[in-house]
Amino acid sequence: MTPPIPVIDPAAEYSGLKPEIDAAVGRVLASGRYIGGPEVEGLEREFAAFCGATHAVATGNGTDALRFALMAAAVGSSAVPGERPEVITSPLTFIATTEAISQAGARPVFVDVDPESLTLDPAKLDGALTARTRAIVPVHLYGQTADMGPILDRARRNGIAVIEDACQAHGALHAGRAAGSLGEAGCFSFYPTKNLGACGEGGMVTTARADIADRVRRLRDHGQSEKYVHAEEGYNGRLDALQAAILRVKLRGLAARNQRRRALAARYGERLLEMGLAARYGEEGRPAGAPLLLPVERPRGTHAYHLYTVRVPAVRDRVRAALLERGIETGIHYPIPLHLQPAYAWMGLREGSFPEAERAAREVLSLPLYPEMTDDQVDRVCSALRGILGRG
Numbered sequence: 001m002t003p004p005i006p007v008i009d010p011a012a013e014y015s016g017l018k019p020e021i022d023a024a025v026g027r028v029l030a031s032g033r034y035i036g037g038p039e040v041e042g043l044e045r046e047f048a049a050f051c052g053a054t055h056a057v058a059t060g061n062g063t064d065a066l067r068f069a070l071m072a073a074a075v076g077s078s079a080v081p082g083e084r085p086e087v088i089t090s091p092l093t094f095i096a097t098t099e100a101i102s103q104a105g106a107r108p109v110f111v112d113v114d115p116e117s118l119t120l121d122p123a124k125l126d127g128a129l130t131a132r133t134r135a136i137v138p139v140h141l142y143g144q145t146a147d148m149g150p151i152l153d154r155a156r157r158n159g160i161a162v163i164e165d166a167c168q169a170h171g172a173l174h175a176g177r178a179a180g181s182l183g184e185a186g187c188f189s190f191y192p193t194k195n196l197g198a199c200g201e202g203g204m205v206t207t208a209r210a211d212i213a214d215r216v217r218r219l220r221d222h223g224q225s226e227k228y229v230h231a232e233e234g235y236n237g238r239l240d241a242l243q244a245a246i247l248r249v250k251l252r253g254l255a256a257r258n259q260r261r262r263a264l265a266a267r268y269g270e271r272l273l274e275m276g277l278a279a280r281y282g283e284e285g286r287p288a289g290a291p292l293l294l295p296v297e298r299p300r301g302t303h304a305y306h307l308y309t310v311r312v313p314a315v316r317d318r319v320r321a322a323l324l325e326r327g328i329e330t331g332i333h334y335p336i337p338l339h340l341q342p343a344y345a346w347m348g349l350r351e352g353s354f355p356e357a358e359r360a361a362r363e364v365l366s367l368p369l370y371p372e373m374t375d376d377q378v379d380r381v382c383s384a385l386r387g388i389l390g391r392g
């Protein structure tokens with residue numbers, strides 16, 4: 001029997017880097033410095049350089065990074081007493097994005113996604129901007145930056161901050177600039193399955209603004225401005241040294257690993273088109289009739305392919321089940337848009353509020369993709385799809 005193909009395989013990455021990672025872990029264990037210290041500072045310097053950011057501040061996870069960056073950008077304070085400030089984001093994301101907005105003291109406000117890239121649609125921003133809007137949090141979904149040109153432009157004209165949710169987009173570029181260096185701050189997750197993943201939890205805030213970096217540093221460490229002097233109440237949101245040391249090893253190979261992700265994505269696209277199973281979005285938008293639609297890469301960007309997510313306009317769940325029967329795992333990112341989650345029932349938003357995000361939730365299917373995946377495995381997934389979709 002052929003071995004199963006997981007959707008993502010963090011253990012395969014460890015196997016390839018075992019000597020370096022084991023040495024880094026041994027070094028930290030022997031040092032006795034387990035929280036903060038030189039490994040964390042080293043990672044902060046190296047990650048800032050990777051993103052072309054002036055500052056990088058490590059946090060306990062990506063949700064901490066978002067919460068602290070939003071607090072540092074003062075999104076929770078309103079000019080009008082008693083009025084709850086608002087932060088705009090996409091409904092097609094992981095709930096951490098909106099948890100952080102609420103926890104920073106603001107109310108999440110959704111704007112539908114662009115039907116092709118599935119990132120926040122800047123054309124729909126005007127309808128959502130109010131006098132209470134304090135920030136926009138574009139989500140760089142699946143490894144591709146949101147349409148940052150018009151988003152940054154609208155934000156600047158309205159005097160509001162842009163905090164990038166770059167948790168899925170380590171190494172993605174927009175017009176030659178890295179995710180995390182585009183807005184007031186960028187927020188990253190090092191959850192084990194991410195393009196840069198820890199062997200546990202981790203996160204990072206990148207920024208060009210010293211005031212934001214300083215406040216994030218304080219918030220992650222119980223509001224301490226110096227030892228046992230607490231300028232404010234903060235959080236325990238620090239990165240540990242073991243994770244930092246492991247991440248430093250993995251960061252060295254990140255650009256090459258992203259390159260491999262892009263090559264695998266290109267192979268998927270070529271095979272699926274050759275087999276007549278898929279179509280690309282064209283000048284006229286969504287093509288009709290194809291069983292699968294390929295992910296859209298925006299022309300001015302470089303996609304980091306955290307996920308290879310196709311759309312299955314009909315029978316997505318049947319295709320998913322049939323792939324699993326053939327030993328091929330897939331994912332759905334995400335099956336329920338945030339505005340329809342029980343946690344946000346209080347917003348009173350019903351089906352039909354954000355039709356593009358809702359349609360995506362019914363159609364998206366993430367195929368296996370990780371740098372250790374072989375070309376043959378990509379071909380096996382494509383052949384399985386051909387069998388399932390009845391085209392040979």
Ligand SMILES: Cc1ncc(COP(=O)(O)O)c(C=O)c1O
Pocket residue numbers: 061062063064093094096097139165167168188189190191202203
């Ligand atoms: C888009 C997005 N935002 C935020 C997060 C939160 O990151 P973490 O799980 O590290 O808290 C994640 C990942 O889990 C994510 O994918």
